[in-house]
């Protein structure tokens with residue numbers, strides 16, 4: 407079995423809160439892995455810790471505890487040379503293609519910037535043309551000498567992806583890659599990321615609040631709530647039969663494409679609690695429509711509910727084995 411390109415084990419990230427003694431447990435013990443050629447969507451509401459997790463993988467946030475390994479390089483103990491290799495191996499797809507592209511640069515300069523930063527100065531134009539073509543901007547000769555303001559939002563996001571591809575990464579981290587784009591071009595960008603995983607074997611970690619949009623383009627889903635993964639599994643299985651009440655609630659508000667199917671949305675009461683004041687027991691219990699007596703006292707751990715699925719809910723606690 408080949409080693410995952412990304413492994414996160416028992417990651418904790420804490421920050422100081424607004425009050426002097428407050429500790430914000432932004433990420434509270436998550437573990438996950440991503441294989442070559444796989445798209446994993448990390449899904450949850452704003453503030454659940456998904457972007458903090460991505461920042462830790464990118465080396466932008468220091469974990470309080472835990473272990474992150476990218477292509478076999480331990481991010482915590484990597485020396486400068488290893489960290490440089492890891493930084494080239496993983497590339498970020500930013501959320502906003504309107505802000506992330508320098509309006510004064512040509513598309514060629516933007517796409518080749520990662521190569522220049524990493525000291526790879528040879529054949530820049532050819533490599534830019536290849537990257538643009540891989541990102542679906544064809545023929546690439548039509549785009550390479552333009553500037554960002556001459557492109558649509560979808561084309562700009564493809565330029566962002568081309569810049570990431572220019573250095574031939576093994577891991578793409580895409581943080582809400584389509585949330586700033588027109589609905590009509592979202593599917594094309596998500597399809598491109600899935601194709602890059604399938605055709606080039608790149609692993610894609612997709613960070614999103616929008617379970618419905620990413621579902622068709624992910625191989626696996628991990629649902630986060632208040633710093634923890636509460637459910638994970640193959641996308642089709644999770645969508646067809648969500649186990650955790652939070653996942654069920656997220657899916658219940660997704661419109662069904664079949665107008666004859668009537669779904670009853672589960673409206674969650676209240677806002678997500680503050681990560682500096684995590685509820686006792688199951689952290690979801692104040693909002694959970696299925697909560698029962700022990701939920702306010704017992705903190706459920708993530709358990710295997712089948713060969714490839716996990717869930718952190720007391721409803722499954724007695725029938726499962728530790729994940």
Ligand code: SF4
Nearest residue numbers: 688691694701719720
């Ligand atoms: Fe709901 Fe209880 Fe399961 Fe938590 S443990 S998700 S409160 S049923």
